[in-house]
Amino acid sequence: MNEQSAAASSVTIVGYADEFSVQPGQDINFMIDTASQVYTANVVKLCGGMPDPDHSTEVPTKLIPADCAGEYRGRRQTTLAGSYAELALLPEWLQDGVFSVQMWIYPTIPKYDNEQTIWSACSMDCTDYARLSITKDGKLAFSLGAADGKSASVVAERPLLAKEWYFVAVQYSAQNEAVMLFSHRCSGWSQVKELEFHTKKASIDYSSTVTEHVLLAADTDPAAKGRTRYHYNGKISNPRFFGKYFNEHQLSGFAAGRISAADQIDTIADYDFSKDISSTKLWDKSSGGYHGVLRQGGVRGVTSYNWTGEQVDYRLAPEQYAAVHFHDDDVADAGWEVDITWKIPLNLESGTYALQLEADGFVDYIPFYVRPTRGCATAPVLYLAPTNTYLAYANERLFKLAQDYLDDDYVLPAQDVYLDEHAELGSSIYDLHSDGFGVQFSSRLRPIMNFRPNYRNWRAVRHFPADLYITGWLERNGHRYDSVTDEDLHSEGIELLRPYKVIITGSHPEYWTRPMMKALEQYLAEGGRLMYLGGNGFYWVTSLDPDRPYLLEVRRGNAGSRSSDSPPGELFHSTTGEPGGIWRHYGYVPQRLVGVGTTALGGGTASGYKRLEDSFHPAAQFIFEGIGEDEIIGDFGYASGGAAGDEVDRYDLGFGTPQHTLRLATSVALDDNYQFVHEDLLNTMPNQGGSTHPLVRADMTYFDIEGGGAVFSTGSINWAGSLAWNEYDNNVARITENVLKHLLIKENPASTVNSGKI
Known part of the structure; x- marks a missing residue:
């Protein structure tokens, strides 16, 4: 692969929308970042x-009159990555000149490129200031300082x-002119008791300190006002703040979970x-009620120091x-x-749109969907944009690990070069x-590059x-359709x-x-009636945060x-309480x-489909109208050269494929780049x-459902990549068109029969 910096052009402008x-x-709002003095929108x-993705990234568009x-x-915008918490303690809490801050910590990468602040x-x-941190060589450090220039610090030995x-x-x-640092490892086997207790003489004047x-x-x-730095990687559990100075024996008791009512008087x-x-x-459970708030994420529903393993559902x-x-890279x-x-x-019709931006010769797009007004369908066909998938893969950086898939002359897209240079934009799951x-x-x-x-x-x-390519096919063939997103379906359900x-x-x-699953x-x-024009569908249990649906x-x-x-112990989603994993287990x-x-994941190559016996069943004739008996379907395409590829699905009666399902066609041949999914092993x-x-x-496959329903499935992610081949004049497009026309006009699809397959 060529050097990653050898992109066709450099990104000069990026942005995102609020929906x-x-x-x-x-209203839809757009946020833009560019170093260019001016840009056009x-x-x-x-x-x-893209009609020719191997040679050009141009896309067919239609200019929409817009007052914006x-x-x-142009102006610069800044993303501040790294999760942290703000605690709403009284601004004067340090002025008494005595305090004790205690918590449990679980550092995940104590030796790091920079200092990490715990509190x-x-x-x-x-x-x-007062600060508890981890030095670059992984040691705890407690530092204090005041406006008069006096400071002190204590650093752990190990x-x-x-x-x-x-x-x-x-x-x-x-009063004691004492600074103290105490730590006790309370998990894992150790050869000796790992407890550190360090004190140092110091006099810091906090009598007029107002903490911001x-x-x-x-x-x-x-x-930089309002910004944070030196983010910590790891867990923190139940911090406590006291207006008191405890001795080593008392702190050892706290570490073991022993704390008396007298100790809590000065909480x-x-x-x-x-x-x-x-x-x-x-939540602060003290009488003060100085509740805190998480910023930029932070994972909850994770095990703490006292987890026994007897329960794996945090709700229990x-x-x-x-x-x-x-994490220091949360966004x-x-x-x-x-x-x-x-x-x-x-009067704007439903569909896929974008704010097109141009700055110093580089063109960027911020896509969005215009859906119909809630409760007012405008067409008989609904395109369901898989935006949860887009979000799951948002800013994925797997190109760094993909050398085996790439040709020696591969040039990294400009968007990936930019992403590689901007860690603050976050990663995918x-x-x-x-x-x-x-x-x-x-x-x-x-920005999702x-x-x-x-x-x-x-x-x-x-x-x-x-x-x-799917919506382009609908547009090209004049089909009336509405567009909605996964988030819309999640929110509105069957209605x-x-x-x-x-x-x-x-x-x-x-x-x-x-x-979404219940609604479908x-x-x-x-x-x-459903046309499932993809593969690896309906796979992962997914949650959208009820309070932050963008997450x-x-x-x-x-x-x-x-x-x-x-x-x-960390299987259950913190936002909804759902157990994570794959849907088939639930x-x-x-x-x-x-x-x-x-059934299999792969890439690099793909194939077409060959017709099977069921494709000649009378109930399937409408699907293959205009298709030859021995005609290979989709041995071409913009995605690895074939309609059957990338991630693929199989018919399987043992997993519940309806008995009357017609297995119409199967891939000609997939090579060893494709491996059987290990959940089936x-x-x-x-x-x-x-x-x-x-x-x-x-x-x-194809099957009818009592009451008029029907499902057509292609079993491959790559189907869409073949749909647009040769300007949509091909057998993949013909089959897709045949199915849609049939499902639109047939009021009560005839029942298919069990072909006796195993």
């Missing part, structure tokens, strides 16, 4: 995907161990992280989940200011945090750019689906919430084809729902690749 979908009459309709179009003055307090100008729990306390007494910020997992940046704040785990609020033992896992909201606002015209833990949250309130119509994924044309005769999915509808199931039961949560669990494991088996389910075995394993295949 994925908007209704006519609503236009609204365009995206009329299809024009030239704008900090400072005045407005940061001249008065470096902290990664992924072990410690009880730590830092104290100061002006009290933070967990970060320090206030004195050089300033006592935080209980086990309360309201689904929220960003950190919340006191064992009284912790927050912080929940980029927090940019609004640059452009556009009110959606009342396919990536790892700085401390090696899997990313569990993804936000749409940030791979959610662009002119982006080419390192594997192939994939996700949003590929799904534009959103009922008005439509046919629902069409995107190419990779992988991430579904329970409300009910829609089909009531006579709805998606996925916990991988310990099964399924995944990029990371959930740590022991009753929603894709084969039962849509006839096929994930009980033991490790050889010969799991496409060249030898009979279940490594993509199956095309």
